[in-house]
Amino acid sequence: MKIARYTAYGGPETVVLEDAPIPTPGPGEILIRVHAAPVTAGDARMRSGKVPRGLGLMVRLAIGWSRPKVAPGWAFAGEVAALGADVTTFQEGQRAFGLKGFKGGAHAEYLTIRADGSVLPLPDTLSYEQGAAFFFGGLTAAEFLIDRAKLAAGERLLVAGATGSVGSAAVQIARHIGATVAATASPANHPLARQLGATEVTDYRAGPPKGPFDVILDVMGSIGWKGAAPLLSPRGRLILITADLGEMLASALNRRFITGTNKDDLPAMRRLVELHAKGGYTPIVGPVLPFVQLSEAHRIAESFHKPGNLVVTMSDPA
Ligand SMILES: NC(=O)c1ccc[n+]([C@@H]2O[C@H](COP(=O)([O-])OP(=O)(O)OC[C@H]3O[C@@H](n4cnc5c(N)ncnc54)[C@H](OP(=O)(O)O)[C@@H]3O)[C@@H](O)[C@H]2O)c1
Incomplete structure (x- = not known):
């Protein structure tokens, strides 16, 4: 599969795609075949290291001093491709969306995540692209x-x-x-x-x-x-x-x-899904690019002028 990696703090060219084996879900984990993932302002800031004044030191202590040691990609939408041992809450083929968080790993064709972690069934009212844009x-x-x-x-x-x-x-x-x-x-x-x-x-x-x-x-x-x-x-x-x-x-x-940062835990994710069900929120999907154009997607994301959310698509859903 293809997976993204940051080579250094720098411009959009410092995010590259590499080949890697498809991971195997461990006990309690699920394997997700990713169909779409957002490229957020946060992703662009992690890659470039450009953060508001006074916060650079904290960011480098958290994610890496000389280069971002986290993996690209904060959120994803896709389908469950395989179940690890002891998983009863998801089924193969089920649509799901969620967060890999600041440690990342969602800019990949497949990822694993704990079934009791930051992952929820994707409502029928949302496409994969909207699911990627949701959180x-x-x-x-x-x-x-x-x-x-x-x-x-x-x-x-x-x-x-x-x-x-x-x-x-x-x-x-x-x-x-x-x-x-x-x-x-x-x-x-x-x-x-x-x-x-x-x-x-x-x-x-x-x-x-x-x-x-x-x-x-x-x-x-x-x-x-x-x-x-x-x-x-x-x-x-x-x-x-x-x-x-x-x-x-x-x-x-x-x-x-x-000021401050917001929580991205399961209760917050569930509340947003409920808000969507009540008609209070549906994400706006702006530019959609194929995964191979991830660098270009980063360039657009760091302009801070995109309409709605920018999404890269990994594969055409069957
Ligand atoms: N505190 C937190 O926890 C937290 C969480 C998420 C994001 N953020 C930060 O929030 C910021 C926005 O994120 P985002 O994902 O919404 O970015 P975005 O999708 O790129 O949107 C940026 C928005 O800001 C507008 N804009 C650009 N320059 C402006 C200016 N000089 N004056 C007024 N509006 C301007 C743009 O308008 P036009 O496109 O119409 O020009 C656009 O609507 C980023 O700095 C991000 O790092 C913080």
């Missing part, structure tokens, strides 16, 4: 809007950067909660922002729209606390999805300033 922006938007900012029905939300992976999930989830949504996006993405449910759409290059907002979700951190404070209602909250170390420290002292 990255969805888990982030759900946790920050629902658990951290406690967005409520009737509140007014600004999603700055509303049509990428996190933004497109945030607009949908906020509309499902019953908030009204103003969005910023490049002009080419204005129709998508409206289709997602934003009622007011402007170009972020013209500055943020007029407040007050109960919640601002700033995807790229381009507004920041100083820019957001005058736009917030008295109890308004700012969520900075992309924050540097200084902003993370400042947010620890300010309950209305929210």
Whole structure:
């Protein structure tokens, strides 16, 4: 099978495809034949080592000093190809999707994962491409809007950067909660922002729209606390999805300033699946490339201007 590997911290050319034997599932594991996997902003940051100011040291301590020692690929959708001993919760041929997490390994034609790990049956309402696109922006938007900012029905939300992976999930989830949504996006993405449910759409290059907002979700951190404070209602909250170390420290002292990373455990995954079943979230699939174009997919992902989620496809599902 083909599997991806990072050769160094660097440009998209540092992700390469190699041949490897198809792994054998051990006891309690399942073998997945991967049909589709996202190439996320996180994948691009792991490969390049380019992270917000002050976080580089932590990242290199976690994933490798001289090169990323983790495997490429955070999430996957595919079908169960074989069962290890003692697995009773999945069947061969079943559609499944899940996360390999930051240690990676989803950019491969086959992978193994514990059957009681971060893997769930893929609902019939989602294609493999949608399954691949499902978790990255969805888990982030759900946790920050629902658990951290406690967005409520009737509140007014600004999603700055509303049509990428996190933004497109945030607009949908906020509309499902019953908030009204103003969005910023490049002009080419204005129709998508409206289709997602934003009622007011402007170009972020013209500055943020007029407040007050109960919640601002700033995807790229381009507004920041100083820019957001005058736009917030008295109890308004700012969520900075992309924050540097200084902003993370400042947010620890300010309950209305929210930063950090989101959880990607099974309860969070299950909640997102339930939200989908209730009509509150369906991932947007943007560019789709064949797996052999993984380098090109990384180049697009690190532009931070893709609509929705970028997906690579490993094989045509039968
Ligand atoms: N804190 C966490 O746990 C967490 C979790 C997930 C992601 N992230 C971070 O969140 C960021 C976004 O991830 P993503 O997957 O949503 O990326 P993405 O799919 O590439 O989307 C980026 C979005 O930002 C918009 N944008 C680009 N430059 C902008 C600017 N200067 N001002 C306002 N908007 C701008 C883009 O709009 P146009 O395309 O219309 O130009 C697009 O909507 C990344 O930095 C990622 O590392 C953090």
